Amino acid sequence: MSQLLTPVRIGRYMAPNRLVMAPMTRSRADGDGVPSDMTVTYYAQRASAGLIISEGVFPSAMGKGYVHTPGIETQAQVAAWKKVTEAVHARGGRIFMQVMHCGRVSHPSLLNGETPVAPSAIRPEGQAWTPVGQVDFATPRELSVLEIAGIVEDYRRATRRAIEAGFDGVELHAASGYLPEQFLSSGSNQRQDAYGGPVVNRVRFVLGVLEAMVSEAGADRVGIKISPEMNYNSITDAAPEETYTHLVDRLKGWGLAYLHVAVFGTPKVDYHALLRPRFEGTYLIGGGLTQDSAEGVLAEGKADATVFGSAFLANPDLPERFRLGATLNTPDRSTFFAPPAAKGYIDYPTLPVAERA
Numbered sequence: 001m002s003q004l005l006t007p008v009r010i011g012r013y014m015a016p017n018r019l020v021m022a023p024m025t026r027s028r029a030d031g032d033g034v035p036s037d038m039t040v041t042y043y044a045q046r047a048s049a050g051l052i053i054s055e056g057v058f059p060s061a062m063g064k065g066y067v068h069t070p071g072i073e074t075q076a077q078v079a080a081w082k083k084v085t086e087a088v089h090a091r092g093g094r095i096f097m098q099v100m101h102c103g104r105v106s107h108p109s110l111l112n113g114e115t116p117v118a119p120s121a122i123r124p125e126g127q128a129w130t131p132v133g134q135v136d137f138a139t140p141r142e143l144s145v146l147e148i149a150g151i152v153e154d155y156r157r158a159t160r161r162a163i164e165a166g167f168d169g170v171e172l173h174a175a176s177g178y179l180p181e182q183f184l185s186s187g188s189n190q191r192q193d194a195y196g197g198p199v200v201n202r203v204r205f206v207l208g209v210l211e212a213m214v215s216e217a218g219a220d221r222v223g224i225k226i227s228p229e230m231n232y233n234s235i236t237d238a239a240p241e242e243t244y245t246h247l248v249d250r251l252k253g254w255g256l257a258y259l260h261v262a263v264f265g266t267p268k269v270d271y272h273a274l275l276r277p278r279f280e281g282t283y284l285i286g287g288g289l290t291q292d293s294a295e296g297v298l299a300e301g302k303a304d305a306t307v308f309g310s311a312f313l314a315n316p317d318l319p320e321r322f323r324l325g326a327t328l329n330t331p332d333r334s335t336f337f338a339p340p341a342a343k344g345y346i347d348y349p350t351l352p353v354a355e356r357a
Ligand SMILES: Cc1cc2nc3c(=O)[nH]c(=O)nc-3n(C[C@H](O)[C@H](O)[C@H](O)COP(=O)(O)O)c2cc1C
Pocket: 022, 023, 024, 025, 026, 055, 056, 098, 100, 173, 175, 176, 225, 262, 286, 287, 288, 289, 307, 308, 309, 310, 311, 336, 337
């Protein structure tokens, strides 16, 4: 029997199905980080998801890492997001904001000439997407302890503004090699102080940020995304198994809305088997799922809900298509990040009404 289309509790909310839309950067905001009316349409089209997790949103200007990404710092940004949440709610949906500070995965041309910040001054391999095209990442500047406290406050204010903008909750992006994972991972964190060294210190930033987010939204409206061993943005950790079990163990008793674990490829460890039993709340699995594999994951009790990225991007009515066993639209990678185009953003077709009977 299908479990994908049955209700599930996600923190404070009952979601009507177990299909969560993955956070996906689409790079359609204006130069001031303000989402457009197309973004309102894009999310409203996908409101039948059990839960939408928004694209990564920078909490403060120094957290920006890609051209045309949106923020949640200015009144103009809050006002624009309000239109998004109202449209999703009008269609009966729920939407969390993913708060994403890119740290060293950035470039001065995205930061008004400032040097990107990180736990340690270690440059990642690869290139940033800037207003003038792709350029090599810069060597970041090591954050002082005082500045770290300031960034925690940035996340607190961002959460307050997200709730003010009508979001149902917030997700801490602690995956994909961005600032929180830069603190978690031994390869990017070579600090000698209370934020570096043993795992008990490397989790300090993430726990501090989560605490700040919880203080604004309440634990049952805060989730966290992790991606152990994804090694994206040249992130490396000497002992990921230890890092992530320690982190998840420390979340015991917090009552968070969910733990979102994205696993790619075949890591050395079965992270879902390792982490799910350690987390008492709703457990979300994402990364390369199909309808069949998602049903399998749910049937085996490996997760409470399943997260779909590119399939949701290309199929605004994904739950309905799964219900009917309908064919899926194919995602067009050339329009994933394409400011400010509507093509590949709000023009993926839904099923004709006749097929929906
Ligand atoms: C266009 C695109 C943008 C993405 N941007 C983000 C992002 O902003 N934050 C994030 O946590 N993951 C991001 N991801 C990763 C997805 O959340 C998800 O983990 C990934 O797509 C795997 O799911 P899938 O195989 O169902 O697509 C992005 C993925 C895609 C395809």
